[in-house]
Amino acid sequence: MQRNPQLNDSGELQHLLSIEGLPREILTQILDTAESFAGVTEREVKKVPLLRGKSVFNLFFEPSTRTRTTFEIAAKRLSADVINLNIAVSSQTKGESLLDTVANLSAMQADIFVVRHSSSGAPFLIARHVKPHEHVINAGDGRHAHPTQGLLDLFTIRHYKKEFSRLTVAIVGDVLHSRVARSLIHGLTTLGAPEVRVIGPQTLLPAGVEALGVKVFHDMREGLRDCDVVVMLRLQNERMKGALLPSAQEFNKHYGLTAEKLALARTDAIVMHPGPMNRGVEIDSSVADGPHSVILPQVTFGIAVRMAVMSIVAGN
Amino acid sequence: MRLHLKNARIVDPASGRDGKGELYIADGKISEEFAKADRIIDAKGLVAAPGFIDIAARLREPGLEYKATLASEMQAAIAGGVTSLACPPDTDPPLDEPGLVDMLRRRAKALEHARVYPIGALTVKLEGERLTEMAQLAEAGCVAFSQANVPLADSQVLWRALQYASTFGFPVWLRAEDTWLAKGGVAHDGEVATRLGLPGIPSFAETIALGSLLELVRATGARVHVCRLSTAGAVQLMRAAKREGLAVTCDVGIHHLHLCDNDLGYFDSNCRLEPPLRSQRDRDALAAGLQDGTIDCVCSDHTPVDDDGKHVPFAEAEPGATGLELLLPLTLKWGEARKLPLAKSLAKITSDAARVLGVGSGKLAVGAPADVVLFDPAASVRISAETLKSQGKNTPFLGYELAGRVRTTIVAGNVVYEK
Numbered sequence: 001m002q003r004n005p006q007l008n009d010s011g012e013l014q015h016l017l018s019i020e021g022l023p024r025e026i027l028t029q030i031l032d033t034a035e036s037f038a039g040v041t042e043r044e045v046k047k048v049p050l051l052r053g054k055s056v057f058n059l060f061f062e063p064s065t066r067t068r069t070t071f072e073i074a075a076k077r078l079s080a081d082v083i084n085l086n087i088a089v090s091s092q093t094k095g096e097s098l099l100d101t102v103a104n105l106s107a108m109q110a111d112i113f114v115v116r117h118s119s120s121g122a123p124f125l126i127a128r129h130v131k132p133h134e135h136v137i138n139a140g141d142g143r144h145a146h147p148t149q150g151l152l153d154l155f156t157i158r159h160y161k162k163e164f165s166r167l168t169v170a171i172v173g174d175v176l177h178s179r180v181a182r183s184l185i186h187g188l189t190t191l192g193a194p195e196v197r198v199i200g201p202q203t204l205l206p207a208g209v210e211a212l213g214v215k216v217f218h219d220m221r222e223g224l225r226d227c228d229v230v231v232m233l234r235l236q237n238e239r240m241k242g243a244l245l246p247s248a249q250e251f252n253k254h255y256g257l258t259a260e261k262l263a264l265a266r267t268d269a270i271v272m273h274p275g276p277m278n279r280g281v282e283i284d285s286s287v288a289d290g291p292h293s294v295i296l297p298q299v300t301f302g303i304a305v306r307m308a309v310m311s312i313v314a315g316n
Numbered sequence: 317m318r319l320h321l322k323n324a325r326i327v328d329p330a331s332g333r334d335g336k337g338e339l340y341i342a343d344g345k346i347s348e349e350f351a352k353a354d355r356i357i358d359a360k361g362l363v364a365a366p367g368f369i370d371i372a373a374r375l376r377e378p379g380l381e382y383k384a385t386l387a388s389e390m391q392a393a394i395a396g397g398v399t400s401l402a403c404p405p406d407t408d409p410p411l412d413e414p415g416l417v418d419m420l421r422r423r424a425k426a427l428e429h430a431r432v433y434p435i436g437a438l439t440v441k442l443e444g445e446r447l448t449e450m451a452q453l454a455e456a457g458c459v460a461f462s463q464a465n466v467p468l469a470d471s472q473v474l475w476r477a478l479q480y481a482s483t484f485g486f487p488v489w490l491r492a493e494d495t496w497l498a499k500g501g502v503a504h505d506g507e508v509a510t511r512l513g514l515p516g517i518p519s520f521a522e523t524i525a526l527g528s529l530l531e532l533v534r535a536t537g538a539r540v541h542v543c544r545l546s547t548a549g550a551v552q553l554m555r556a557a558k559r560e561g562l563a564v565t566c567d568v569g570i571h572h573l574h575l576c577d578n579d580l581g582y583f584d585s586n587c588r589l590e591p592p593l594r595s596q597r598d599r600d601a602l603a604a605g606l607q608d609g610t611i612d613c614v615c616s617d618h619t620p621v622d623d624d625g626k627h628v629p630f631a632e633a634e635p636g637a638t639g640l641e642l643l644l645p646l647t648l649k650w651g652e653a654r655k656l657p658l659a660k661s662l663a664k665i666t667s668d669a670a671r672v673l674g675v676g677s678g679k680l681a682v683g684a685p686a687d688v689v690l691f692d693p694a695a696s697v698r699i700s701a702e703t704l705k706s707q708g709k710n711t712p713f714l715g716y717e718l719a720g721r722v723r724t725t726i727v728a729g730n731v732v733y734e735k
Contacts, residue, residue, distance in 0.1 A: 121583030144513030
């Protein structure tokens with residue numbers, strides 16, 4: 001197999017494409033760096049000059065508000081120039097190929113490409129074709145990976161729980177289609193969380209998911225028992241169109257997080273969600289807005305984590 | 317042209333012959349010894365074997381000339397020692413009319429390279445709805461009928477097609493894949509697809525379809541050849557079917573004999589194939605099934621795809637890989653790994669393939685067509701875009717060094733390739 005395409009010859013982070021295959025030291029380096037940036041975002045002058053003169057291209061082949069915005073804020077706080085491209089409605093519809101789009105932007109002197117694409121693996125393809133000084137950051141590819149989301153989830157968990165070595169984490173819902181779940185699972189197993197659980201009906205769990213190092217539960221009550229962290233996944237409406245689920249109501253009854261089900265987890269458990277939430281489907285408002293929820297801090301931490309990732313790859 | 321090949325190691329799988337000897341060719345046929353040759357070829361250190369028969373090689377004509385042409389792919393064939401090949405009907409338009417088949421055969425014949433055996437479309441436009449004029453297509457030169465990789469979801473059409481083909485004794489070549497279970501999938505439904513976030517095709521998409529197909533063979537008596545097995549379960553089903561005495565044959569492609577889903581690595585679109593590369597266990601069962609005869613022969617499943625079709629994210633990539641020039645090296649590699657005598661390995665691309673295709677070549681007996689290959693089993697070939705003659709440069713084996721280098725290819729007594 002080829003060398004890990006994310007790392008340069010010295011084993012440093014050249015691109016961030018997936019959490020899988022990254023050594024614990026690099027994950028910790030990112031989290032520690034993000035910690036140091038968390039202060040910046042609270043200052044009155046929220047800028048550091050680390051990426052001054054660099055250009056960050058946000059290439060979103062799939063719509064996104066939150067991720068794109070937090071990447072933009074993060075880049076601006078690092079003093080970079082940010083160019084947002086919403087490609088879903090421009091060149092792709094004109095028939096331009098993915099690599100042609102990237103080559104053209106590269107000719108405009110890009111330093112960092114932040115890429116979201118509906119096809120798993122698209123950022124790997126781009127990373128194989130960019131110039132040596134250019135960096136690619138995966139902002140979500142198909143069902144495959146969403147590494148900065150995984151990292152901000154890890155950052156949030158570390159912030160509230162301090163360490164990973166004693167944690168039981170449950171990830172609930174549509175694991176099959178979730179790049180967030182895959183990235184978080186790899187991160188947790190790399191950082192030494194002893195028990196990672198996935199909870200969902202068979203139709204929403206991918207084949208052989210146990211091989212990722214998780215325990216599978218179909219009964220949510222059983223799966224939530226004594227958990228320190230509960231991560232709810234977004235359930236998209238289109239899942240009801242195939243034969244995956246009969247209805248949102250039935251899903252909510254069995255796999256929606258209610259205060260009553262959350263009571264089975266540890267009393268100090270935190271509840272996370274990558275957003276956007278479907279209230280009343282995968283999560284009840286009483287939980288989303290309740291004392292265990294850290295859903296909004298996740299968003300804030302996301303900026304520091306993305307600053308960390310951009311400054312690290314640009315420095316390597 | 318009277319040819320005398322001397323000092324060769326003659327390997328003829330059909331007769332089991334393997335030893336030093338002389339080979340004489342006259343009037344396009346393997347001949348008895350004669351005294352005066354027009355040309356003597358010294359084949360010292362080389363193996364002389366029957367020309368290879370590749371039962372699945374896409375030439376991309378008509379209609380897909382931007383991917384490859386008859387001329388480029390026929391060059392690739394003879395460079396790979398392939399003297400006969402069967403081409404699937406998934407051209408554009410598909411081979412569903414006698415005129416198209418006739419034209420393809422004429423154009424191929426004019427090139428005076430490998431022999432081309434067209435496989436006709438089983439249904440009009442391969443749409444899986446109406447039967448083609450099989451008898452007329454057979455007259456035009458089709459040796460079998462197939463859907464290539466295009467699904468035939470309607471099992472009643474499949475049943476009728478097999479009944480009709482059986483009436484005339486036409487062979488039907490089909491892949492076993494349940495249309496609905498495979499829908500949307502691009503990789504083997506297992507740990508690798510889960511890790512990479514790729515939609516999967518479960519193994520039972522193949523075994524369920526194969527079970528149905530075998531049941532239809534029992535009902536109709538059709539002569540069915542099952543193309544490109546990919547799962548251990550299918551090998552087992554074929555083994556049982558043959559034990560039962562059903563008139564079925566099957567093949568495996570060179571990629572599935574050597575690769576598995578782990579080889580997808582970081583989304584290598586050259587590994588985007590139909591059927592998908594499956595698990596190591598499946599690959600091992602295919603290799604064993606080929607050895608014990610459950611699987612009759614190996615083919616390259618040659619599918620030239622241009623860079624535009626591959627330089628896209630994995631799931632969007634066009635399936636297929638170039639293979640004509642890899643057929644010999646990868647068959648040898650398989651035989652070597654299983655410690656088989658050379659004649660036994662070569663049988664899978666000569667005599668056994670000839671039996672499946674129903675042609676008289678694939679042997680070195682006196683009177684047989686003089687399709688002969690001279691190759692150096694020890695010399696290695698580096699697989700690269702530059703060395704490949706095919707217009708399709710995409711293969712998972714790019715960069716590999718593989719043993720088995722073709723030196724001379726002879727078709728119907730004419731030397732068509734020398735290196």
